[in-house]
Amino acid sequence: MMKNKTIRTTIGLITLLLLSEGCSKNFLDRMPTDKLDGNTLFANPMGVKVYMANLYGQLPIEDFKFYDRGWSYVEWMAPSVLTQAFLTDEAVHSQWDVVLNNGGNSWWDPGYKLVRDVNLLIDIIPTLGFTETEEKRMLGESAFIRAFAYYGLAKRYGGVPLIRESQVYDGDVEKLKVPRSTEQETWDFVLSECDIAIANLPDTWLGGERRATKWAAYALKSRAALHAASIAKHWSRSPLSGPAADQGLVGVPATEANRYYEACIDASAAIMESGMFGLFKPNPANPQEAAENYRVLFEYPNAAGNEPIFIKGFARTGVDGHNYDVWYNPNQTANGWGYPGRLNPSLEFVDLYESYASPGHSAPIVTTEDGNVNDYNGYRKDRAYLRFENPYDIFKDKDARLWGTVILPGTEWKGENIIIQGGYVQPDGEAQIEIDNAITVDGTTYYSYGAPDWTQYSGFNPANIQMTRSGFSYKKMLSSQPVTPADRQSITDWMEFRYAEILLNYAEAVAESGFTANNAQVTAEQAINALRQRAGHTVDIPLTIESVIRERRVELAFENKRFWDLIRRREFHTLLNNTPRRALVPLLDLRTSPATYIFVRKTVSRTITRTFNPRHYYVSIPGIGANGLVQNPQY
Amino acid sequence: MTKKAIKLNMIWMMVSLIAFMSCELDNYDMPNASLFGSIVDAETGELLEQDIINGTQIEYIELGFDDPATQYLVVKNEGTFRNNLVFAGTYTVRPVRGNFFPIDKQEIQVTGNTQIDFQVQPYIRVKNVSIAKAGDKVIATFNLEQTGPNNVRKIGLYAHPEAAVGEPLRKVAVEKVLNEPTDPNTTFSLEIDLPSHPALAPGHPYFFRVGALYDASEAKLNYAKAVRLAL
Numbered sequence: 001m002m003k004n005k006t007i008r009t010t011i012g013l014i015t016l017l018l019l020s021e022g023c024s025k026n027f028l029d030r031m032p033t034d035k036l037d038g039n040t041l042f043a044n045p046m047g048v049k050v051y052m053a054n055l056y057g058q059l060p061i062e063d064f065k066f067y068d069r070g071w072s073y074v075e076w077m078a079p080s081v082l083t084q085a086f087l088t089d090e091a092v093h094s095q096w097d098v099v100l101n102n103g104g105n106s107w108w109d110p111g112y113k114l115v116r117d118v119n120l121l122i123d124i125i126p127t128l129g130f131t132e133t134e135e136k137r138m139l140g141e142s143a144f145i146r147a148f149a150y151y152g153l154a155k156r157y158g159g160v161p162l163i164r165e166s167q168v169y170d171g172d173v174e175k176l177k178v179p180r181s182t183e184q185e186t187w188d189f190v191l192s193e194c195d196i197a198i199a200n201l202p203d204t205w206l207g208g209e210r211r212a213t214k215w216a217a218y219a220l221k222s223r224a225a226l227h228a229a230s231i232a233k234h235w236s237r238s239p240l241s242g243p244a245a246d247q248g249l250v251g252v253p254a255t256e257a258n259r260y261y262e263a264c265i266d267a268s269a270a271i272m273e274s275g276m277f278g279l280f281k282p283n284p285a286n287p288q289e290a291a292e293n294y295r296v297l298f299e300y301p302n303a304a305g306n307e308p309i310f311i312k313g314f315a316r317t318g319v320d321g322h323n324y325d326v327w328y329n330p331n332q333t334a335n336g337w338g339y340p341g342r343l344n345p346s347l348e349f350v351d352l353y354e355s356y357a358s359p360g361h362s363a364p365i366v367t368t369e370d371g372n373v374n375d376y377n378g379y380r381k382d383r384a385y386l387r388f389e390n391p392y393d394i395f396k397d398k399d400a401r402l403w404g405t406v407i408l409p410g411t412e413w414k415g416e417n418i419i420i421q422g423g424y425v426q427p428d429g430e431a432q433i434e435i436d437n438a439i440t441v442d443g444t445t446y447y448s449y450g451a452p453d454w455t456q457y458s459g460f461n462p463a464n465i466q467m468t469r470s471g472f473s474y475k476k477m478l479s480s481q482p483v484t485p486a487d488r489q490s491i492t493d494w495m496e497f498r499y500a501e502i503l504l505n506y507a508e509a510v511a512e513s514g515f516t517a518n519n520a521q522v523t524a525e526q527a528i529n530a531l532r533q534r535a536g537h538t539v540d541i542p543l544t545i546e547s548v549i550r551e552r553r554v555e556l557a558f559e560n561k562r563f564w565d566l567i568r569r570r571e572f573h574t575l576l577n578n579t580p581r582r583a584l585v586p587l588l589d590l591r592t593s594p595a596t597y598i599f600v601r602k603t604v605s606r607t608i609t610r611t612f613n614p615r616h617y618y619v620s621i622p623g624i625g626a627n628g629l630v631q632n633p634q635y
Numbered sequence: 636m637t638k639k640a641i642k643l644n645m646i647w648m649m650v651s652l653i654a655f656m657s658c659e660l661d662n663y664d665m666p667n668a669s670l671f672g673s674i675v676d677a678e679t680g681e682l683l684e685q686d687i688i689n690g691t692q693i694e695y696i697e698l699g700f701d702d703p704a705t706q707y708l709v710v711k712n713e714g715t716f717r718n719n720l721v722f723a724g725t726y727t728v729r730p731v732r733g734n735f736f737p738i739d740k741q742e743i744q745v746t747g748n749t750q751i752d753f754q755v756q757p758y759i760r761v762k763n764v765s766i767a768k769a770g771d772k773v774i775a776t777f778n779l780e781q782t783g784p785n786n787v788r789k790i791g792l793y794a795h796p797e798a799a800v801g802e803p804l805r806k807v808a809v810e811k812v813l814n815e816p817t818d819p820n821t822t823f824s825l826e827i828d829l830p831s832h833p834a835l836a837p838g839h840p841y842f843f844r845v846g847a848l849y850d851a852s853e854a855k856l857n858y859a860k861a862v863r864l865a866l
Contacts, residue, residue, distance in 0.1 A: 239852040241732070377833050578805060611803065613689065614853075625702075 042124050048138075051121060055145050056211070058114040060107055060152030061312050062560040063494040064322035064477075079488065080323035083343065088562040090349045091474070092581045094342050095465040097608050103635065104619030107152055112163070114149040118142050119166035140200030144212040144220065147193035151224045154190060155564060156619040158250035158632065159183040177628055182248035184256060187228035191263055194221035203276065215276065216310040219497035221267040222505045228252055229260030230568035233512060237570035238614045240633040249630055250618050261513035265520060268506035271309070272523075277499040280307040282534045287356070290400035290536035298477040301495045309497035314490070321488035329483055330407055330458035330473040331466040332416045337485035341458060341466035343474040345406045347582035347601060350472060353399040353554055354532075360541035362550060365394060365584055367599040376582060378602045381429045385598035391421070391586045394599055400536040405557050407473035409459070409586045414480060420459035420471055421450035422585035425598070429591060434462050434605060441590050450588070460585065462605060469604050471584040476558050501561070503527035504552045511545045524548075531555050567617060576612040580604070668745045670695070671717035674710060674730060677754035682714035683735060684858035688803040691733035691855055698725045698742075712799050712861070721745055734758055734855040736783070756782055758849030759857040762819075766792075766843045766862040773827040773866075775845045777859065779817045786850040787813045792825040793844050794835055798863070800842040802856050806834040814850070829866065840865045 031037070041047040065079040085091040086098035122142045125135060153160045161178035162185070169176060181189070197217035205211050232252035244250050252260075271277055280297050284290035297304045301311050314321055326334075327342045334340035347365065351373070355363035364373040369384040388394050391410035395402065407413050409420035423433035424446050432439075437448045449457040449467075459468045479492055509515065510524035525543040528551045532541070535555075541547050553562060566572040581604040589598045615634035624631050674683045674691065685691050693708040693716055710716045710730070728751060729740035735755035743751055760780040767774060775792045791810035793800050802808065809825050817823075825845065827835070835841055842863050846856035 236852075241853055375831065377831065578803065578808070611689070 038120075042128060045128075045130070048121075048128060051117075052138075052141060055114065055118055055121070055142075058110065058117065059145065059148050059312075060111070060114075061494065061496045063312055063496070064314070064324050064490070064492070066560060080327055080490075081342075083558075084560045084563045085343065085558050088566060089346060089575060089579075089581075090557060090562055092344050092346050092470050092583075092604050092607060094344055094467060094469055097610075099610060100612075100616055104156065104616050106619055106622060107156055108619075108622050111149055111153045115146065115163050116166065118145045118149065119163060122146075123166050136200045137202060140197045140202075140214075140217070141212050143193045143196035144201065144217050147190050147197060147217070147220055147224070150186060150190045150193065151220065151227075154183065154186045154224075155227055155567070157621055158244070158618050159186045159248065161629070162186065162189050180244075180247075180249045180629055183231070183250055184228075184248065184252045187224065187252065187260070190224045191221055191228075194218075194224065194267075210311050210313055212310070215271055215274065216497055218267045218270050219309045219502060222264050222271070222502055223497075225260045225264035225267060226505050226509055227564070227568045229257050229264060229509065229512070231570075232257035232260060234568070234570040238573050238617060240614065240617065242633040244618075244630050244632050247630060250632060258513050258515075261509040262515065264505055264509040265513075265515055268502045268509070269518070269523075271499070271502050272506065272527075277306050277309060277502075279499060279530060279534050280304040282530060284400075284534065284536055287400040287403075287536035290534065291403035294401050294404035294535065295475065298495070299479060299492060301493045301498075304495075304498075307499045308495045309499060309502070310495070312494040312496055314493055317484070317489045317491055318486070319488065322490045322492070323488060324477060324492065325479050325483050325490040326485065326487070328474045329478060330413065330418050330420075330468070331454075331464075332418055332456065332458050333414045333483065334466070335483040335485055337483055339466065340483075341468060341473065344468040344470035345472040345474055346470050346604075347472075347584045349553075349557070350395075350398075350402060350406060350584065352550060353402045354537070354550070355397045355399070356537065357397050359532075359537060359539040360547060363398060365599065365601070367394070367584075367601055373601065376580070376602050379425070379431045379433060379585075379587065379600045381431075385589070385600075387589065387592065387596040387598055389596060391597045393597075399554060401554055401557075405474075405476040407458075407475045409471065413473075413475065414482065418473060419450035419457040420468060420473065420586060421448070421457065422460040422471065422587055422600070423448045424588040424590055424595075427590050431587060433585065433587065433600070434460050436461060436463065439590070441595075442593070446588060446590060446595070469583060469606070470581070471586065474558070495559075500531055500555050501559075503531060504548065504555065507543065507548045508545070508552065511543055511548050570617065572612040572617070573614045576610045578609045578611055580609045581607045666720040666722050668721045668723040669717065669719040669748050670708075670721045670726075670728075670745055670751070671715070671719075671748070672751040672753065673715040674733070674735070674753050674755055675714070676735075676757050676760070678756070679760070683755065683757055684860060685710045685712055685714050685734070686801040686803055686855060686858075687712060687799055688801075689855075690801075690803070691730055693728060694731045694740075695726045695728045697722065698727065712801065723747075730755070732853040732855065734849070734857045736851075757857055758783060758851060758854060759787065759847045761845055761847055761857055761859040763822075764845055764859040764862075766845065766864065768864055768866065771829050773829065773843060773864065774824065775826070775843065776822050776824045777845050778819055778822055779847050780819045781817055781849065783849065783851070784816065786815055787817050788848040788850045789813060790823055790825065790847045791845065791856070792827060793846065794827060794841050796839070796841055798842050798861055800844045800861050801858060802846055802848075806841075807832045817847075835866060837866050 082098060086093050087100055125138050159180045159182045162181050167176050194217050198214050201212055201214040201217055203214055232254055235251050281293040284293055301308050326337045329340045331341045351364040352362050367386060392408045395408050407418050423431055425431045432448055435448060439446055449461050451457045454464055458473055461467045477492055507524040507527045510520045528548055529540040531551055583602055583604040585600045585602060587598050589596050618632040620635035621629050621631055676683050687709055691710045695706050696703050708716050708718055723746045726745055727740045727742050730753050735757045738755055762778045762780055764777040789810050789812045791802060791808055793802055793805040794807040795805045807827055809827050829835055840863055842861040844858055844861040846858040848856045
């Protein structure tokens with residue numbers, strides 16, 4: 001074998017040598033036949049469209065494939081293996097302690113690549129000979145893309161170098177170095193680019209293409225202005241020092257807060273007053289219907305009426321599909337795929353939802369007669385637990401969106417009864433929790449996890465990483481169809497902007513700034529109550545910042561907003577300060593006959609506590625040795 | 636390992652042995668000086684208690700370079716710091732993000748063993764501390780003497796098996812949010828109810844420490860010394 005290989009290699013080398021003999025002298029100047037150069041590409045209108053499609057593909061849309069190291073640019077592992085929810089208080093991973101990597105979630109190189117690519121297009125548009133309308137739209141789209149790129153950079157790095165036109169390299173690298181602008185200038189640039197996009201983009205695209213519209217640009221402006229305003233207002237919750245702070249490269253003066261809040265209010269109001277958008281199925285007959293409506297909204301965004309403002313499509317299974325369905329279904333509906341059950345919504349997230357019985361307040365899950373919800377010390381024989389016939393009865397009256405977002409123990413999903421049980425209490429009062437065991441009482445055998453075989457349940461067995469360890473499994477945005485047990489098979493589309501977010505941006509900006517013109521206080525209160533009404537609530541609540549934030553967390557859960565809300569509102573370091581993660585463990589109590597379910601609030605097994613380092617409010621700037629930029633604080 | 640893999644490994648070892656034969660470790664001098672010192676309450680002359688994790692840091696920059704890197708030292712709990720691997724030279728040194736009013740940077744010559752003690756004004760002095768076990772509880776009482784006009788954000792009693800206990804390193808924390816200026820004559824009291832904190836097991840010794848956080852930019856907590864109690 002070895003010998004043959006050597007001979008073959010030798011022959012190959014000799015052949016190569018002989019062949020290269022015959023090459024012509026301008027061998028190195030030959031054009032590749034499978035690639036186009038810039039001039040050829042831009043000479044053809046189709047080429048420009050292809051180029052534009054590529055720019056849209058580079059937008060920092062934090063979709064199913066987004067994760068701090070992941071993005072679709074660096075697929076170090078199968079897409080969707082992690083998601084931002086793990087970094088927040090929304091969810092815990094069934095196996096890992098997911099923490100922010102040192103330096104934060106970088107998007108520097110892809111960001112400036114997108115800026116460069118869109119700048120090249122902006123430069124060349126006037127020379128392409130398009131009609132005036134086409135040219136106007138193209139300028140609008142370019143501005144939208146550039147605004148989005150700088151929004152992605154500003155929220156990570158603060159003030160960044162603003163490259164307003166494509167740079168030309170003439171041999172002097174120093175000329176290419178642009179210092180950072182202040183954070184305020186960077187946000188102002190994002191907003192002014194949004195304004196250019198708004199002025200030039202159409203209301204809709206005739207062919208129904210998923211391209212930026214005037215309304216998507218307003219939505220981006222609403223989101224970006226809220227971010228800038230929040231930093232101005234909440235900077236003092238966690239101020240940073242050092243050269244970057246002294247020069248205003250991070251931080252926005254508090255005096256600017258209301259200007260940005262008003263920009264957010266204006267942009268949101270434009271969408272709200274356009275008459276083109278509304279909530280999907282705003283008046284459900286009952287909470288069950290509301291829960292299903294809410295779930296369907298994310299499974300089929302394209303059929304969700306006029307709620308979506310900007311959708312990113314996923315089309316080709318196996319190529320650019322995502323993996324939410326294979327990683328995040330509960331164990332019982334894995335359909336042969338080997339790695340389900342990873343995304344486990346946390347108890348603190350489930351606690352957050354209102355109950356229809358007490359509108360306007362979070363309704364933490366009460367498990368004991370004393371009503372103490374701050375005891376996470378596990379099962380105690382002598383405590384008086386509340387008893388339930390079905391494991392899901394404890395969630396009765398909780399906001400419909402909980403049922404649409406989370407698979408609760410004992411509820412049905414894809415025709416399966418999803419069994420999530422952490423153990424049982426023996427008739428003598430001793431408990432077997434997270435221990436694989438069985439007991440026979442009065443001739444019936446009971447199993448720790450609710451069923452004898454691991455394929456028949458979805459929770460708590462520590463020997464199996466497909467099992468939820470929080471007591472909850474994830475549902476929102478999953479397909480109701482059977483899982484195709486392979487990589488990148490999910491083609492659920494992603495709503496990057498939807499009407500609900502605009503209502504919430506508006507309400508937050510109004511509540512934070514105390515803005516009163518144009519009846520804003522009333523409109524904002526109506527906005528959050530419209531969302532609650534869509535979720536089956538019948539009693540309106542007043543506008544407070546607490547109610548807006550709770551509503552935002554509940555409505556936009558798992559849409560990758562929570563991470564940035566905690567960043568921009570400077571709440572991360574107080575939320576995560578030696579903070580443990582919490583689980584709700586259903587136990588089958590065999591002290592009663594028939595057996596009943598009791599629940600134990602406890603710390604999630606095998607997890608660490610988390611602390612947020614305030615320097616992570618900004619990401620470290622890479623390559624400062626070469627690019628000469630001022631580094632962010634404490635890096 | 637298969638025989639083939641072993642053989643391949645052997646070949647690689649031989650190759651590396653030959654290839655690196657001529658290398659020296661490196662030909663730079665070792666750091667030849669040490670920098671040590673403490674953070675001292677200028678009024679009382681006592682060391683100022685600190686945190687190791689996310690605590691006060693000493694920022695030092697060696698002069699004489701175009702674009703010098705900023706280096707940091709952590710401070711130990713009792714308020715001292717030491718780095719035995721420093722290059723002799725001229726530095727600017729300054730403690731940053733601490734639990735005292737910020738001070739200016741100082742230029743120092745580091746040669747041999749160089750000591751620098753920073754005289755500072757702590758935000759808060761935690762005084763008359765008593766931490767004791769009483770029945771099922773650990774009760775701490777103390778007074779706060781704040782040296783500036785701002786609010787005290789919160790006070791806390793922290794417990795951990797290690798002596799380096801503090802707000803960032805604790806098994807149990809009992810905190811109270813104040814957000815108001817304090818009177819030096821007010822006695823504050825915090826207590827840990829032991830039965831509801833199984834993390835503190837009976838029969839084991841733990842360290843307890845009280846702290847208070849002043850409302851200032853990047854302020855860290857001020858502490859009294861940790862107390863060891865057997866439960």
